[in-house]
Amino acid sequence: MKQIICIGCPKGCHVQIDETTYECVGNACPRGAEYAKNELTDPRRTLTSTVVIEGAAIRRCPVKSDRPLPKAMVQDAAKALDEVRIEAPVNVGDVIVENILGTGCNIICARNIAKA
Amino acid sequence: MKNCYDLIVIGGGPAGLAAALSAYENGLTDILILERDQVPGGILNQCIHNGFGLHHFKEELTGPEYAGRFIDQLEGTSIELLCDCMVLEITDEKVIHAVSPKTGYLALEAKSIVLAMGCRERTRGAISIPGTRPAGVLTAGAAQRYVNIEGYMVGKKVVILGSGDIGLIMARRMTLEGAKVLACVEVMPYSGGLTRNIVQCLNDFDIPLYLSHTITEIRGKNRVEGVTVSQVDANRQPIPGTEIEFDCDTVLLSVGLIPENELSRQAGVPLDFRTNGPKVDENLQTEIEGIFACGNVLHVHDLVDYVSDESARAGKAAAAYVKGETAVGDYWNITAGDNLGYTVPQRVHRAADGVQIFFRVRRIFANSVIEVTCGDQLLAKFRREHMAPGEMERINIPKALLAKADGDITVTAKEA
Ligand code: SF4
Numbered sequence: 452m453k454q455i456i457c458i459g460c461p462k463g464c465h466v467q468i469d470e471t472t473y474e475c476v477g478n479a480c481p482r483g484a485e486y487a488k489n490e491l492t493d494p495r496r497t498l499t500s501t502v503v504i505e506g507a508a509i510r511r512c513p514v515k516s517d518r519p520l521p522k523a524m525v526q527d528a529a530k531a532l533d534e535v536r537i538e539a540p541v542n543v544g545d546v547i548v549e550n551i552l553g554t555g556c557n558i559i560c561a562r563n564i565a566k567a
Numbered sequence: 568m569k570n571c572y573d574l575i576v577i578g579g580g581p582a583g584l585a586a587a588l589s590a591y592e593n594g595l596t597d598i599l600i601l602e603r604d605q606v607p608g609g610i611l612n613q614c615i616h617n618g619f620g621l622h623h624f625k626e627e628l629t630g631p632e633y634a635g636r637f638i639d640q641l642e643g644t645s646i647e648l649l650c651d652c653m654v655l656e657i658t659d660e661k662v663i664h665a666v667s668p669k670t671g672y673l674a675l676e677a678k679s680i681v682l683a684m685g686c687r688e689r690t691r692g693a694i695s696i697p698g699t700r701p702a703g704v705l706t707a708g709a710a711q712r713y714v715n716i717e718g719y720m721v722g723k724k725v726v727i728l729g730s731g732d733i734g735l736i737m738a739r740r741m742t743l744e745g746a747k748v749l750a751c752v753e754v755m756p757y758s759g760g761l762t763r764n765i766v767q768c769l770n771d772f773d774i775p776l777y778l779s780h781t782i783t784e785i786r787g788k789n790r791v792e793g794v795t796v797s798q799v800d801a802n803r804q805p806i807p808g809t810e811i812e813f814d815c816d817t818v819l820l821s822v823g824l825i826p827e828n829e830l831s832r833q834a835g836v837p838l839d840f841r842t843n844g845p846k847v848d849e850n851l852q853t854e855i856e857g858i859f860a861c862g863n864v865l866h867v868h869d870l871v872d873y874v875s876d877e878s879a880r881a882g883k884a885a886a887a888y889v890k891g892e893t894a895v896g897d898y899w900n901i902t903a904g905d906n907l908g909y910t911v912p913q914r915v916h917r918a919a920d921g922v923q924i925f926f927r928v929r930r931i932f933a934n935s936v937i938e939v940t941c942g943d944q945l946l947a948k949f950r951r952e953h954m955a956p957g958e959m960e961r962i963n964i965p966k967a968l969l970a971k972a973d974g975d976i977t978v979t980a981k982e983a
Contacts (some may be wrong), residue, residue, distance in 0.1 A: 456766045460621050461870060461958075463762030496767065499616045499629055500743055501715055508605065510718040513615035513631050522771065529743040543632055561615065562631035563638075 455490045457483040495519030499561070500529050502547060506566055507539035513561040514547050520556050528552055539566045568649075568670055573597040573889045574882075575663055575677035577654055577830065580609020581871050582862025582878040583683035584637040587646050589882030590681075595889060598646045599675070601665055603653050607641075608634035609685060610708070611871065613715045616736050618763070622872035633871060657834040659855055679857045679885040682831055682845065683878065686824040686863040688733075694822050696728075698785035701792070707733040707821040711740065720744055722817025726794050727751040728782050730758040730765070731957075732869065734821025739768035741819075748774045749813050752796050754781040754803055757931055759823075759957045761869065781805065782818065791816050824867045834858065841909035842866040849915045849922040850884035850894060851877065859885050866911050866925065869959050877925075894919060899972055904940075904979035906930065908956065915976070921966040926978060928954045934983040937962060941972040954980065 457464045459482040466478045468487040475484040489495060497519050501511040520528055528551050537547060541560045548558040573595050576583045579602030587600050606612065611619070614630030621627055624636065641648060652667035663675045688706040705713075705721060711733065713719045725741050727734045730753040738748045751769055756779045758765055769776050777796060783805050784795040798809035826844040828836075836845045836853045844865040845853040852859050861881035862874045887893050898914040901924060908927040915922045924939075932954040939947040939962070946968050954960060962978075 456762055458763040458767050461618070461761050461763060463766070496771065497617055497627075498743075501615060501718070503718065509716055511716055513629060513715065515615075515617060515629055525771075526743065530745070543635055561629045562612070563635055 453491070455487040457486045459483060459486050494522040496522050496525050498525050498528050498558075500532050502532050502535040502537055502558075504537050504539055504541070504564060507564045508567040509564065512537060512541060512547075512564055514558050515561050516551070516556045517559045518556050520551070520554050524552055524554060528554070528558075532558065539564050568673070570674065571676040572599045572678070574599070574679045574681065574885050575675060576600045576681045576683055576882075577657070577663070578602065578609065578683035578685055578862075578864070579604070579607035579648060579650065580683065580685050580862065581611055581634065581637065581874050582685065582864070582881075583607075583609070583681065584634070584641070585875040585878035586681040586683055586859075586861055586882035586885070588637065588640055588644070589879035590886045591644050591646055591882075593883045593886035595886045596645045599677075600646065600648045601652045601654055601663070602648065602650045605651055607638050607648060607650065613708070613712045614736070615715050616740070619871050622870070623875050630871075637875075654830060657830050657858075659835045661857060678889050679859065681878075681881050681885055682828075682836070682853070682858065682860040682864050683862050683881075684827045684830060684864045686826045686867055688820070689823040689825060691820060693825075694820070696782050696785055698794075699787055701785070701787035701790050703787065703791035703816050704785060704818045705820070707731075707737045707819045710737055710817075710819050714740060714744060720746070721819075722746060722791075722815075724749060724815040725817045725819060726782070726796070726813050726815045727819045727821060729753060729821035729823070730760050730776060730778075731821040731823065732760040732764050734819060735760045735764040735768040737819055737821070738774050739772060742772045742774070746817075748772070749815055750775050750777055750796065752777045752780045752782060754779070754799055757955065757957075759821075761957065777811075780811075783810070785818060791818055794818060824863065826864045826867065828864060831860070831864070836860075839909065839913055841903065842911060844911070846913040848894075848898065848912050849919045850887075851881040851912070852884060852888070852893070856893075857885075857888050859888075866909065866959075869957065873925075873959065873961075899941075900975040902975060902977045904977040906932075906980040907978055910978055915969065917969075917972070919966070919969060921969055922964050923961055924964065924978060925959055925961045927956055927959055928980050929956060931955045932980060932982065935980055936983050938979050938981070939964060939968075940977050940979070941974050944971065944973075946971055946976065950983065951980075
């Protein structure tokens with residue numbers, strides 16, 4: 452048995468998972484079991500960060516991965532975003548970086564920013 | 568610009584936006600929001616991490632996305648929004664004095680007011696850390712604004728004091744931007760932040776959390792050069808001999824939030840010393856008729872989703888007030904009994920259609936019960952598997968149970 456704290460929602464259930472059968476106890480909803488299994492097999496995290504934006508009233512545009520990235524690649528992906536420069540206007544959902552580091556995940560815009 | 572409105576909302580953050588939209592949906596059309604920043608959205612604009620909206624929108628959004636959903640809803644309504652506008656004073660006659668570069672000085676009359684000014688962070692001065700006064704000591708929220716909006720990195724080697732959510736979120740954020748976060752130091756024996764944030768912001772990046780520890784000295788002449796961290800005893804006094812030295816150039820403080828009530832105080836709105844926010848009834852009306860309060864100016868919330876819900880109720884109540892439909896009659900007081908830090912609301916109309924009570928417990932509870940009593944009479948009982956001071960609780964007392972009260976109401980928590 453391994454204990455994994457689910458980060459699916461603010462409740463933060465302490466899930467006990469069997470490492471071979473992936474049977475779970477302690478999760479208040481099914482997402483906890485799925486999360487715990489993924490933590491053992493393929494841990495992933497959503498990345499949120501910023502990129503440089505030009506031509507806007509603010510200097511940084513918030514972005515996020517459109518789906519969770521492999522946990523081990525989160526820091527590299529954040530670093531890769533250091534080089535990205537975008538131009539206003541942008542809208543929520545615009546793809547900023549396609550298939551970042553070959554993960555199959557896109558980095559998308561998370562704020563509507565008008566041209567200044 | 569007109570100088571008289573049915574409703575003026577002070578603050579265009581999540582609370583103000585939700586209150587204005589709800590007042591509009593409930594029949595008011597003559598609404599003005601005053602916001603001091605250049606854009607609406609408040610603190611959410613700098614909270615670029617995700618985790619917002621799970622209750623309200625049933626999906627996980629970042630702060631700017633969450634704010635954007637509300638800002639988009641303003642479109643097509645008659646709600647006016649004036650940004651870059653600083654409110655200087657509110658009088659008990661509901662006259663609002665404000666200035667903005669666009670309009671100059673304004674004196675606006677309001678039939679009703681919603682206070683939605685939010686909160687601000689406690690600073691180094693508020694917690695008196697000994698040591699020198701070098702650059703590099705910031706509140707976590709200030710650092711968040713520098714990094715996420717202005718695009719300035721605030722340090723390379725960081726120690727975070729306080730394990731509130733903003734501190735935890737900034738531990739991850741600074742790490743992703745290339746800084747080394749050496750430690751997160753918490754004076755209490757438990758974290759003040761959500762468990763999920765301990766996991767995904769500290770554990771994921773192997774950042775150690777020192778519980779029952781505090782910073783006992785900050786060193787450095789021009790810039791922070793290091794801090795001393797000591798363990799504390801049960802009375803939060805440093806224990807000699809437990810000192811750990813950290814070489815760092817930055818200290819971020821995440822040591823609590825204070826509702827920003829200077830305007831409320833000036834207007835003569837009575838405040839509750841436990842919440843530092845206005846005293847309100849079940850409709851979120853303060854003790855001045857027609858002035859309502861919601862969001863972090865009322866009491867500090869953990870989740871913006873709850874701010875939106877609460878603020879929608881305040882907006883609806885303001886609309887009812889303008890239409891002359893507000894509840895009248897006598898009140899029962901609601902008191903925070905054993906193990907509760909506070910309750911919101913602090914009083915309820917005797918004939919109210921039930922009441923939703925928010926509170927925080929003073930310590931961590933495993934299996935426990937919340938009891939709502941009136942004298943010797945038990946009105947309602949709620950079970951909880953887990954309660955912590957870092958997590959706001961809420962209970963609903965339906966009309967039928969409230970009607971049984973024949974005096975003031977007390978809420979207590981105890982082990983089951
Ligand atoms: S198991 Fe469900 S309820 Fe528990 S933390 Fe995960 S998502 Fe939330």
